[in-house]
């Protein structure tokens with residue numbers, strides 16, 4: 201079974217992508233994603249106008265059922281990633297960008313609009329780890345104003361990376377804003393912001409930045425990720441596709457994301473731990489589940505989760 205899919209008239213050979221931030225900081229990592237079996241392409245690390253070192257280490261820690269990170273947007277800088285995605289590759293790319301303030305986002309999108317790049321771009325509105333900067337996507341007015349400004353000039357394929365929401369009214373409010381704009385997709389969820397973990401032997405937090413506060417990922421956030429995928433699928437125009445991210449470690453998790461309506465699925469924490477071989481495993485496990493259920497295509501069940 202091939203799991204190819206099309207988003208914004210870009211054909212992805214597989215539904216699987218890396219979660220931005222994992223396996224996508226350097227040309228070598230991005231090439232590895234593209235060259236790996238069963239990947240749809242690569243999403244770049246969120247790019248800022250200039251190169252950034254990020255937060256002091258340790259800034260990532262593996263938990264029993266997931267991860268906590270406060271990387272602080274380390275990246276090689278916007279020109280590095282624009283150069284990479286503008287070159288020819290065997291599979292599609294998604295250029296992720298994250299300004300540190302609104303003017304950065306506008307500036308970066310003007311540059312992409314003026315560039316040779318014709319592929320997809322994803323505006324990260326949900327980085328939880330830039331010290332002193334709140335997540336844009338938790339400010340509905342700012343998000344609306346930003347998208348209005350962007351779509352006054354931007355005509356290339358654009359999606360947004362969203363944080364998790366935890367209130368049904370917030371899903372309504374955010375979806376109403378997103379439905380006003382010709383977005384190609386949303387990518388949901390980013391890490392669950394500002395969790396905390398403690399090593400009881402040392403009685404210290406486990407990451408250095410922000411007194412130990414960091415974004416949560418991995419298996420423990422799967423229920424939150426599934427809720428966000430389903431909630432937005434129920435509310436968004438069908439023209440806005442959904443990349444489901446969060447908590448994927450197995451074919452069962454992929455199946456649940458697809459039942460909730462995801463068009464593509466990306467993997468972060470588990471990719472970091474297992475390497476790019478995970479995509480063949482997820483493909484095989486999903487194919488096995490589908491065969492057991494008599495499904496021959498993802499369309500047989502995508503978005504068809506049933507109420508109790």
Ligand SMILES: O=C(O)c1[nH]c(=O)[nH]c(=O)c1I
Pocket residue numbers: 221246269270271272273274298324326327328329330390391415
């Ligand atoms: O700290 C980071 O670099 C980071 N970490 C995350 O968990 N999500 C993000 O969007 C980002 I930009």
